[in-house]
Amino acid sequence: MVEYSKIEFLAACASRHVRDGENVFGGTGLPLLAALLAKETHAPNANLISEAGFIDARPKNVPLSVADSRYYFGCSAAIGLIETLGFILQAGRIDVGFLGAAQIDEYGNLNTSYIGSFEQPKVRLPGSGGGNDIASSAKRLIIMMTHDKRKFVKKLDYMTSPGHLEGPGSREKWGLIGGGPEVVITDMCQMDFDPKTLKIRLMSVHPGYTVDDVLENVMFDLIVPDDVPVTPEPTQEQIEIMHRLDPHGVYLGKGE
Amino acid sequence: MTESEVHDKIITLEEAAKLVPDGSGLFWGGFGYQRAPIAFAHELVRQKKRDLTIYTCGSEVDIEIMVGAHVAKRLEVAFVAIEALGLANNLRRRVASGDVEMEDYSNLAMAMRFLGGALNVPFMPIRSLMGTDMITKSRYRGDKKLKVIDDPFGGGKVCLVPSVQPDFSIVHVQRVDADGNAQIDGIVGEDIEGSRCGKKLIVLAEELVGSEEIRHSPDRTVIPAMYVDHIVVLPYAAHPMQCHNYYDYDLEHLMMFHKLTKTEEGWEEYLNGHILGVDDHYGYLNMVGWNRLHSLRARKPWGY
Numbered sequence: 001m002v003e004y005s006k007i008e009f010l011a012a013c014a015s016r017h018v019r020d021g022e023n024v025f026g027g028t029g030l031p032l033l034a035a036l037l038a039k040e041t042h043a044p045n046a047n048l049i050s051e052a053g054f055i056d057a058r059p060k061n062v063p064l065s066v067a068d069s070r071y072y073f074g075c076s077a078a079i080g081l082i083e084t085l086g087f088i089l090q091a092g093r094i095d096v097g098f099l100g101a102a103q104i105d106e107y108g109n110l111n112t113s114y115i116g117s118f119e120q121p122k123v124r125l126p127g128s129g130g131g132n133d134i135a136s137s138a139k140r141l142i143i144m145m146t147h148d149k150r151k152f153v154k155k156l157d158y159m160t161s162p163g164h165l166e167g168p169g170s171r172e173k174w175g176l177i178g179g180g181p182e183v184v185i186t187d188m189c190q191m192d193f194d195p196k197t198l199k200i201r202l203m204s205v206h207p208g209y210t211v212d213d214v215l216e217n218v219m220f221d222l223i224v225p226d227d228v229p230v231t232p233e234p235t236q237e238q239i240e241i242m243h244r245l246d247p248h249g250v251y252l253g254k255g256e
Numbered sequence: 257m258t259e260s261e262v263h264d265k266i267i268t269l270e271e272a273a274k275l276v277p278d279g280s281g282l283f284w285g286g287f288g289y290q291r292a293p294i295a296f297a298h299e300l301v302r303q304k305k306r307d308l309t310i311y312t313c314g315s316e317v318d319i320e321i322m323v324g325a326h327v328a329k330r331l332e333v334a335f336v337a338i339e340a341l342g343l344a345n346n347l348r349r350r351v352a353s354g355d356v357e358m359e360d361y362s363n364l365a366m367a368m369r370f371l372g373g374a375l376n377v378p379f380m381p382i383r384s385l386m387g388t389d390m391i392t393k394s395r396y397r398g399d400k401k402l403k404v405i406d407d408p409f410g411g412g413k414v415c416l417v418p419s420v421q422p423d424f425s426i427v428h429v430q431r432v433d434a435d436g437n438a439q440i441d442g443i444v445g446e447d448i449e450g451s452r453c454g455k456k457l458i459v460l461a462e463e464l465v466g467s468e469e470i471r472h473s474p475d476r477t478v479i480p481a482m483y484v485d486h487i488v489v490l491p492y493a494a495h496p497m498q499c500h501n502y503y504d505y506d507l508e509h510l511m512m513f514h515k516l517t518k519t520e521e522g523w524e525e526y527l528n529g530h531i532l533g534v535d536d537h538y539g540y541l542n543m544v545g546w547n548r549l550h551s552l553r554a555r556k557p558w559g560y
Binding site for chain 2: 028029051052053054060064065066067068069070072073078079080081082085086089090109113118120121122123124125126127128129130131132133136137158159160161162165170171173174175176177250251
């Protein structure tokens with residue numbers, strides 16, 4: 001019996017969506033941990049890129065910032081933003097990007113800017129950063145969030161980054177070159193997108209949770225297929241690698 | 257240019273900040289935790305500057321300081337938070353009260369606005385922002401925030417972002433010679449474009465080196481002297497953020513800063529103690545303590 005926290009489960013689950021040899025935008029936090037874990041296990045040739053300018057990064061210690069010098073040592077090139085977000089991302093060279101959000105709607109559109117109205121916001125969030133660029137132009141998008149009903153909303157307070165916008169054909173209408181979100185991973189379940197409607201669909205439920213638990217914790221109509229499997233658990237090896245990558249629990253200790 | 261004119265480029269931090277009138281627009285260099293011009297933000301606060309507009313991709317503690325002390329009124333940015341530590345608390349309060357107005361762009365959009373400014377063209381096309389509220393919502397630029405057009409050459413929709421040529425560019429680098437040739441170690445973020453888009457460029461450098469040192473490794477000179485108007489030489493100008501190959505971030509100080517800014521009273525305590533309560537940058541460094549600063553010095557070969 002492997003022992004793990006909800007956060008470790010989330011990171012291990014996300015890491016499985018990275019394929020070997022892919023160009024990956026990692027960022028910081030849990031997405032970075034998931035990408036590093038993938039490199040240490042099934043995807044050793046993944047090319048980890050930070051938008052600050054680090055290419056093919058292999059950090060020894062977990063960076064706290066996309067520009068952290070911890071990203072520098074062992075990377076193959078350290079350049080800048082026009083390189084990573086322009087020549088690499090906007091030119092269509094990123095296979096997969098990771099994003100988190102404070103709010104997501106049923107088409108996978110994301111809010112990282114404001115809670116409350118735009119005119120009189122209650123909470124100013126970090127903003128897009130490179131998030132909008134990644135959501136616009138990465139071939140696939142993996143969204144990672146801790147599960148909270150208030151985050152899975154019918155209507156976003158502000159749309160920072162594009163998911164599938166208003167459904168089929170809308171990304172094409174705006175000339176977006178990326179494929180949009182492929183999977184949403186929380187500490188409760190995995191969700192993908194119904195190919196016909198491009199609306200969020202339940203994919204698997206993590207051990208200890210039921211389909212009803214998930215339905216009670218989203219504020220839109222979630223598509224539930226007939227067969228909803230249980231998400232595979234992390235392996236002992238995955239847990240040990242994560243503890244080695246983040247020995248002080250900078251990211252693993254959060255959200256407990 | 258005579259020798260004395262060249263050497264006149266080197267001025268003090270106080271003199272440099274005095275050049276910036278109230279209401280100016282500033283490109284703000286550094287990215288994330290790297291090479292943030294914190295010392296310049298402190299001096300703008302000590303000189304009680306007002307109504308500045310800050311243009312940058314992603315800045316953190318420096319923006320918190322400038323909005324907290326009512327120095328910056330408008331921000332055209334992509335990202336403000338303390339990344340791993342959490343939300344920008346001062347900004348959150350200033351935006352909620354309406355004291356600070358933000359115009360939201362993405363990192364690529366801002367970098368391209370700087371590139372457009374540096375190239376002296378009026379706008380740049382990008383593929384980001386499309387379909388989102390960044391297109392439809394504006395705080396104060398209105399229809400001058402951006403434009404979505406059909407590619408005149410037949411390639412579909414494209415977003416045009418307006419170039420920026422602010423009054424000043426403020427960039428922090430590792431080393432500079434007396435002529436102004438500036439070298440950056442590690443990532444450049446958006447500082448190549450940013451250093452060339454402003455009407456005047458002020459470079460803050462950790463170290464003043466001889467011209468021979470620059471000419472021995474000219475490939476590292478990412479900002480040639482011809483762009484540089486003024487030079488300020490100061491150690492630990494980015495503390496508590498990091499400067500690659502020179503010093504690491506001061507995580508304890510950052511956590512203290514982030515915790516204090518959770519309340520207005522806490523922020524005022526920091527402001528009055530660490531910024532207004534000292535005469536200059538050296539006063540700040542003395543307060544932080546040289547034992548501590550020394551412990552942050554970068555170790556070879558890691559650079560942090």
